[in-house]
Amino acid sequence: MPPGNRPSERHRVRSVPPAEPAARASGERGEPALEARGVSVRFGGVAALTDVSLAAHPGQVTGLIGPNGAGKTTLFNVITGLQRPDHGRVTIAGRDVTGLGPHRRARLGLARTFQRLELFGTLSAAENVRVGLEARGSRRSTAGARSGLPSGAAALLERVGVPGAPDAPAASLPTGSARLVELARALAIDPGVLLLDEPCSGLDDHETAALGKLLGELASEGRAVLLVEHDMDLVLQICDLVYVLDFGEIIASGTPDQVRNDPAVQSAYLGRVERSDERAGPVSP
Amino acid sequence: MNVFLSYTVIGVTLGAIYAITATGLVVTYTTTGVFNFAHGAVGMVAAFSFYQLWQAWHWPLLVALAVVLLVEAPILAVLVETVLMRRLHGASTERSLMVTLGLLVILVGLATAVWNPLTSRTVPPFFGTDSVRVLGVYVSAQQILTVVVVVLMAVALRWFFRTFRVGVAMRAVVDDPDLVAMAGAKPYRVAQMGWMLGFFLAALAGCLLAPTVATTGLNISQLTLLVVNGYAAAVVGRLRSVPLTVVGGIVLGLVTEYCVGYLPTAHLSQNLIAVIPEVVPVIFLFVVLLVIPAARLVAAGRLPRHAAPRVPGPARSWVGAAVLVLLAVAVSPLLGGIALATVATGLALGIVGVSLVLLTGYAGQVSLCQLTFLGVGAFTMGKISGGGGWLGLVAAVGVSGAVGALVALPTLRLRGLYLALATLAFGEAAYYAFFSNPSFFPGYGGNITVRRLALPGAQSVGDRVELVEIAVALALCAVAVLAVRRSRFGRRLVALNDSPAAFATLGMNARAVKVAVFALSAAMAGLGGCLYAGEQGAISANDVLFFSSLTLLLFVAIWGMRTVTGGILGGLTAAALPVAATHLPHALTDLSGLVAGVGIVLLSRNPDGVLGLPALTGLLRRTWGAAPSGDATGEPALGATQGAVGAAG
Numbered sequence: 001m002p003p004g005n006r007p008s009e010r011h012r013v014r015s016v017p018p019a020e021p022a023a024r025a026s027g028e029r030g031e032p033a034l035e036a037r038g039v040s041v042r043f044g045g046v047a048a049l050t051d052v053s054l055a056a057h058p059g060q061v062t063g064l065i066g067p068n069g070a071g072k073t074t075l076f077n078v079i080t081g082l083q084r085p086d087h088g089r090v091t092i093a094g095r096d097v098t099g100l101g102p103h104r105r106a107r108l109g110l111a112r113t114f115q116r117l118e119l120f121g122t123l124s125a126a127e128n129v130r131v132g133l134e135a136r137g138s139r140r141s142t143a144g145a146r147s148g149l150p151s152g153a154a155a156l157l158e159r160v161g162v163p164g165a166p167d168a169p170a171a172s173l174p175t176g177s178a179r180l181v182e183l184a185r186a187l188a189i190d191p192g193v194l195l196l197d198e199p200c201s202g203l204d205d206h207e208t209a210a211l212g213k214l215l216g217e218l219a220s221e222g223r224a225v226l227l228v229e230h231d232m233d234l235v236l237q238i239c240d241l242v243y244v245l246d247f248g249e250i251i252a253s254g255t256p257d258q259v260r261n262d263p264a265v266q267s268a269y270l271g272r273v274e275r276s277d278e279r280a281g282p283v284s285p
Numbered sequence: 286m287n288v289f290l291s292y293t294v295i296g297v298t299l300g301a302i303y304a305i306t307a308t309g310l311v312v313t314y315t316t317t318g319v320f321n322f323a324h325g326a327v328g329m330v331a332a333f334s335f336y337q338l339w340q341a342w343h344w345p346l347l348v349a350l351a352v353v354l355l356v357e358a359p360i361l362a363v364l365v366e367t368v369l370m371r372r373l374h375g376a377s378t379e380r381s382l383m384v385t386l387g388l389l390v391i392l393v394g395l396a397t398a399v400w401n402p403l404t405s406r407t408v409p410p411f412f413g414t415d416s417v418r419v420l421g422v423y424v425s426a427q428q429i430l431t432v433v434v435v436v437l438m439a440v441a442l443r444w445f446f447r448t449f450r451v452g453v454a455m456r457a458v459v460d461d462p463d464l465v466a467m468a469g470a471k472p473y474r475v476a477q478m479g480w481m482l483g484f485f486l487a488a489l490a491g492c493l494l495a496p497t498v499a500t501t502g503l504n505i506s507q508l509t510l511l512v513v514n515g516y517a518a519a520v521v522g523r524l525r526s527v528p529l530t531v532v533g534g535i536v537l538g539l540v541t542e543y544c545v546g547y548l549p550t551a552h553l554s555q556n557l558i559a560v561i562p563e564v565v566p567v568i569f570l571f572v573v574l575l576v577i578p579a580a581r582l583v584a585a586g587r588l589p590r591h592a593a594p595r596v597p598g599p600a601r602s603w604v605g606a607a608v609l610v611l612l613a614v615a616v617s618p619l620l621g622g623i624a625l626a627t628v629a630t631g632l633a634l635g636i637v638g639v640s641l642v643l644l645t646g647y648a649g650q651v652s653l654c655q656l657t658f659l660g661v662g663a664f665t666m667g668k669i670s671g672g673g674g675w676l677g678l679v680a681a682v683g684v685s686g687a688v689g690a691l692v693a694l695p696t697l698r699l700r701g702l703y704l705a706l707a708t709l710a711f712g713e714a715a716y717y718a719f720f721s722n723p724s725f726f727p728g729y730g731g732n733i734t735v736r737r738l739a740l741p742g743a744q745s746v747g748d749r750v751e752l753v754e755i756a757v758a759l760a761l762c763a764v765a766v767l768a769v770r771r772s773r774f775g776r777r778l779v780a781l782n783d784s785p786a787a788f789a790t791l792g793m794n795a796r797a798v799k800v801a802v803f804a805l806s807a808a809m810a811g812l813g814g815c816l817y818a819g820e821q822g823a824i825s826a827n828d829v830l831f832f833s834s835l836t837l838l839l840f841v842a843i844w845g846m847r848t849v850t851g852g853i854l855g856g857l858t859a860a861a862l863p864v865a866a867t868h869l870p871h872a873l874t875d876l877s878g879l880v881a882g883v884g885i886v887l888l889s890r891n892p893d894g895v896l897g898l899p900a901l902t903g904l905l906r907r908t909w910g911a912a913p914s915g916d917a918t919g920e921p922a923l924g925a926t927q928g929a930v931g932a933a934g
């Protein structure tokens with residue numbers, strides 16, 4: 001953000017140093033499965049990310065929240081290699097991947113879903129997952145394949161809770177189911193790090209709760225889950241650690257309780273949470 | 286020194302025209318997101334209209350120029366924008382690309398109808414043949430004018446883009462149309478301006494070019510293919526930057542002229558020297574393609590709105606193949622003479638059509654030189670024991686596949702559009718440097734004889750047997766393409782086409798898949814070439830014309846790009862229409878082009894073409910009940926009716 005763009009934000013003080021997230025109450029952490037350090041991205045005049053650092057640990061669900069346009073999706077793109085950062089580094093399981101292309105990173109066990117759906121619309125739901133399963137088959141097994149997941153497409157779809165026929169063309173699925181298919185496809189490569197970009201938009205309360213439970217299970221299998229979500233209740237409920245991004249900067253991080261009571265977070269969010277779902281879903285014709 | 290300066294003057298002038306063409310391409314592309322393949326065709330129409338007004342009807346020069354540049358070009362642009370382009374909003378690159386290709390063949394078809402290509406037309410320099418002596422070389426008034434125009438254009442564009450609201454908005458569209466929409470500029474106004482500016486620049490280049498080709502006269506296809514040179518220049522600016530594009534144009538002009546002037550002609554064959562102006566831009570282009578940075582993968586959030594036609598399972602594809610062969614057996618005794626030859630040629634082209642289904646229909650990669658691969662295959666076959674042998678067939682398939690991989694390699698890092706353009710450029714270079722080159726294609730008419738594929742135990746292959754032979758080959762190709770589509774590799778092709786971003790983030794290497802499918806498709810086209818040339822008895826440059834590749838591609842798209850049936854019918858149509866045109870009045874000489882262009886434009890909203898029309902699929906479903914078996918390969922494109930049809934296989 002160029003200085004002066006938003007006078008009210010200029011002198012804001014970070015509540016918590018972002019590079020040292022509060023440790024989870026339950027105790028010790030090893031090496032992070034995913035780490036971003038000092039990442040900055042500019043789009044012309046817009047500073048989408050400024051010196052962002054964040055870490056996600058195996059066995060934890062890490063939340064990333066922030067108002068619309070905060071830079072969450074851009075950070076996901078940087079992590080997965082779809083966006084080259086102007087500054088900063090990304091490491092996966094200790095290995096620096098900043099110079100690697102997206103497919104090389106995926107082979108290290110990094111998977112994601114997309115806020116704006118990126119399904120293979122020509123294929124059926126089951127085939128979407130199958131492409132993922134076949135992609136896993138063609139790579140060397142990642143550091144500690146995690147198991148706990150079914151190995152068939154139909155079973156994976158069932159695990160994430162896609163209702164109905166797995167043979168339906170993906171292009172005809174409602175948004176909620178389509179998101180779950182993307183999740184199943186991402187799980188198909190048995191990732192050690194899973195990035196989810198607003199997986200709950202388009203889901204009803206019941207489905208959201210089921211997904212929250214699933215994410216907890218995935219983490220307990222030893223994966224690092226990084227969740228971008230506007231559904232604050234869910235985030236505060238299932239995340240072990242939450243980062244708050246606003247105008248491209250981490251303004252707070254900590255346990256859900258710490259974040260909830262943070263004045264900077266409250267001011268950033270005041271009256272802005274409601275707009276959450278506007279940009280979700282496939283671009284309508 | 287004087288010689289050097291003379292070449293420099295000619296080079297700069299030529300480069301200035303390239304620069305104007307290229308800038309027009311860039312302006313349209315950046316403002317509308319559509320790469321206008323018809324850009325050169327617009328310049329061609331302008332040049333011919335200019336000739337008509339100024340030379341044929343003796344209008345004053347300035348009036349003629351004004352009418353062409355300020356009336357004809359903008360009107361054409363607005364027409365194209367409102368009638369063709371606006372309805373494509375949000376369509377895939379590949380589809381908008383098809384529509385501009387359709388526009389190209391329509392313009393060429395109309396020009397052929399209006400201006401008989403057999404008449405010679407020349408346009409003199411605008412202000413006589415006056416010239417001034419500068420540093421010992423003569424510089425003509427026309428050359429000075431051209432350079433002044435390009436400088437004015439650069440300055441004016443810069444001013445326009447910086448000053449006016451719409452200019453600023455036009456720059457923004459480049460990066461993100463959604464952002465412009467949010468910021469309140471009306472995208473269609475911006476697009477309209479983009480098209481008008483682009484057409485104006487195309488027309489300007491056409492008019493300036495007209496006097497420079499005075500020795501050969503105005504030539505429809507030559508002017509149309511100016512888009513290749515313009516593209517080579519525009520790639521220097523990565524299809525975005527106007528200043529770099531202008532520089533690219535001038536450099537390209539200079540390089541071309543210096544090659545003409547200074548290449549060690551003693552070491553080159555006479556035949557190659559003659560085509561330097563055509564070949565240098567293509568080499569320039571491939572070199573630039575190799576050095577420009579890779580494209581970024583964008584997660585665009587696209588979901589195709591049309592569900593794909595269902596893919597027949599193994600049983601149904603074999604039944605379809607059997608039906609096709611039986612049809613050929615049944616029909617062959619009924620046909621004779623031209624009809625028999627046309628069907629045989631059509632089935633051979635059907636093999637190429639099916640290769641396009643694999644490449645373009647499934648994988649979404651556009652090839653504009655598929656007949657070049659056909660030619661490479663046929664040439665290889667002909668060179669090995671005069672054609673007809675099975676060894677030649679195998680070699681032909683291998684060689685054309687390898688050539689296909691080589692063409693695809695430089696563009697792998699880039700977006701699909703660059704591949705399409707590279708194939709166009711490659712096809713042109715191959716046409717001039719190889720197929721028209723008497724060193725490779727000696728003799729009268731530059732033919733290489735290719736005999737029919739010999740059958741074991743048979744002395745010779747008769748006309749009817751040959752028809753069945755080709756039908757069998759086509760049926761096998763269709764079965765193979767369907768098997769590929771159902772395989773793991775086929776799923777990857779489709780996945781890569783649907784979402785390159787998701788494809789990569791699953792850990793798959795897009796480049797390997799792209800080069801594999803391109804090689805496979807080219808190899809199949811080469812196989813088609815063996816049978817095609819066997820049927821014709823020979824292969825020559827006339828079989829590998831860019832326009833034929835293009836109309837074949839469009840016919841396949843018209844019938845249905847995503848079904849092998851569409852590929853087969855596309856091949857048959859491409860063979861039948863030129864034969865039909867010989868019975869029609871002169872104005873319809875280019876019947877194929879007109880039908881292909883109008884057809885693709887009419888069907889631009891239906892990605893699955895005629896076979897995917899809801900009326901047709903509905904009819905087929907009613908006729909065949911729940912389990913349709915359809916025609917040749919038993920896949921009547923049912924899936925196009927949204928979502929209703931699910932289960933594949």
Ligand SMILES: Nc1ncnc2c1ncn2[C@@H]1O[C@H](COP(=O)(O)OP(=O)(O)OP(=O)(O)O)[C@@H](O)[C@H]1O
Nearest residue numbers: 043046048067068069070071072073074075279461
């Ligand atoms: N390709 C791009 N070109 C230009 N600007 C971009 C681009 N991508 C994102 N931006 C801008 O960067 C900023 C961050 O966008 P981003 O999509 O990362 O936000 P987000 O936090 O994911 O928002 P949302 O909650 O709405 O999804 C925004 O101002 C956006 O307009």
Ligand SMILES: [Mg+2]
Nearest residue numbers: 072073074115
């Ligand atoms: Mg986002």
